Amino acid sequence: MSANTDYYNIESCFTEEQILIRDATRDWVVKHVKPNIEKYFQKAETPSHLIKELASIGGFGLIFPEKYGGVNADYISFGLMMQELERGDSSIRVISSIQTSLVMYAIYKFGSEEQREKYLPKLSTGELLGAFGLTEPDFGSNPSSMHSYYKEQGDKIIINGSKMWIGNAETANIALVWIKDENKVVKGIIIETDKITNFTTTTLKDKWSFRSSKTGELVFSDSLVDKSQVLENSTSIQDAYECLNIGRYAVAWGSVGIATECYETALQYSKERIQFGKPIGSNQLIQKKLTDMVTEITKAQLMCYQLGKLMNEGKANYKQISMAKRNNVKMAQNIARESRQILGGMGITSEYPVMRHMINIETLITYQGTNEIHELITGRDITGFNAI
Ligand SMILES: Cc1cc2nc3c(=O)[nH]c(=O)nc-3n(C[C@H](O)[C@H](O)[C@H](O)COP(=O)(O)OP(=O)(O)OC[C@H]3O[C@@H](n4cnc5c(N)ncnc54)[C@H](O)[C@@H]3O)c2cc1C
Numbered sequence: 001m002s003a004n005t006d007y008y009n010i011e012s013c014f015t016e017e018q019i020l021i022r023d024a025t026r027d028w029v030v031k032h033v034k035p036n037i038e039k040y041f042q043k044a045e046t047p048s049h050l051i052k053e054l055a056s057i058g059g060f061g062l063i064f065p066e067k068y069g070g071v072n073a074d075y076i077s078f079g080l081m082m083q084e085l086e087r088g089d090s091s092i093r094v095i096s097s098i099q100t101s102l103v104m105y106a107i108y109k110f111g112s113e114e115q116r117e118k119y120l121p122k123l124s125t126g127e128l129l130g131a132f133g134l135t136e137p138d139f140g141s142n143p144s145s146m147h148s149y150y151k152e153q154g155d156k157i158i159i160n161g162s163k164m165w166i167g168n169a170e171t172a173n174i175a176l177v178w179i180k181d182e183n184k185v186v187k188g189i190i191i192e193t194d195k196i197t198n199f200t201t202t203t204l205k206d207k208w209s210f211r212s213s214k215t216g217e218l219v220f221s222d223s224l225v226d227k228s229q230v231l232e233n234s235t236s237i238q239d240a241y242e243c244l245n246i247g248r249y250a251v252a253w254g255s256v257g258i259a260t261e262c263y264e265t266a267l268q269y270s271k272e273r274i275q276f277g278k279p280i281g282s283n284q285l286i287q288k289k290l291t292d293m294v295t296e297i298t299k300a301q302l303m304c305y306q307l308g309k310l311m312n313e314g315k316a317n318y319k320q321i322s323m324a325k326r327n328n329v330k331m332a333q334n335i336a337r338e339s340r341q342i343l344g345g346m347g348i349t350s351e352y353p354v355m356r357h358m359i360n361i362e363t364l365i366t367y368q369g370t371n372e373i374h375e376l377i378t379g380r381d382i383t384g385f386n387a388i
Helices: 016-033 037-042 050-056 075-088 090-110 113-125 237-272 284-312 318-342 344-348 354-366 371-383
Strands: 130-133 149-153 156-167 174-180 186-192 199-203 215-226
Touching: 016 050, 016 075, 037 090, 037 354, 050 090, 050 113, 075 090, 075 237, 075 284, 090 113, 090 130, 090 174, 090 186, 090 237, 090 354, 130 156, 149 174, 156 174, 174 237, 186 215, 186 237, 237 284, 237 318, 237 354, 284 318, 318 344, 318 354, 318 371, 344 354
Parallel strands: 130 174
Antiparallel strands: 149 156, 156 215, 174 186, 199 215
16 A cells, blocks of 8 residues: 555655654654554553653654754644554544644643643653643633632642543643632642642543543542642643644644545545446546545645744634644545445454544544534634634
């Protein structure tokens, strides 16, 4: 099977370093993720043994300076890494992305130098695993209305509230949570999960998407934390949204990975599967599906590449990131469904990765801003009317 769907030779625009990172990640996924991920997915288990290995290929904090454990890589390299990880499985990309885009980025951007030095190197090696807590049971698409709050008491803060749908909730050593202070200003707080008091975590059982990634709840009941754990330079909910921008950028590239994996699987199958005495790929109806797929993947790749360039230049805005996230997830959803159909009955088995990716996309459609919220962000931008 070709591992390089690149109809417009976009690779010719990549630097040597970008290609190196993409290929190293691809090789790692082929060797460590693809052989066993179906079993983990079926059993709803996380391949935790891969966390340290993921760190060894730069999976945590690639974009940050070496001083903090990163390699100072650019955003296209980061995007290509997300693309390749998600070709393996969303759960693998999401471990890398929560750590890099949401937890490390928050500390790097809004933490003090002391907080950076204390946490970033350990997060980059995987010694510490992070979670990002923004969503609450009653506040998903509108997190700014959140109810969780804290009050100061001497050199401590007391937190009350809960965070829902949190990746790594039960396993994280560090939970980067967003909570309102006494003036109702949202601040980022680094929770060391083994030090906080009156704090519980649970994991959601029986979910059908992101099965190899644990999702759960963080519950605070008069929980005590040192005041020094508040991110020193965090000033509003906009800071959380800035982290989400990097997360959404990762999803936009990851979706290309899913779409490519599904398309290449369907293409190969269409050449091998014989019905009515000829390969199914020789039928016009199948060719139409495959043509649409490769065209949509090419458009999404170009979108990612240009967005990556804008990110590198510090010129990308949240609306552009929002558009890429929405478009590419929807594109991957359509391609996964069509690929599954091309595989016929085999498409619903775990012999092929398509159904697993199709199920994972249901989460991509909803998290990091739902498809509808992103539609409304673009709608607001182009019309000037806020329909959210
Ligand atoms: C597997 C998984 C992992 C997650 N991981 C994390 C995590 O690590 N950290 C974290 O903080 N959160 C996480 N989330 C939460 C995720 O970000 C939320 O689920 C998402 O923001 C949507 O919130 P909701 O589920 O409460 O849906 P709701 O906000 O209740 O929305 C329900 C439906 O209503 C629509 N809707 C809402 N408002 C409008 C409107 N104004 N106009 C039109 N339609 C609207 C939505 O698009 C959606 O279709 C995760 C979610 C999942 C499923």
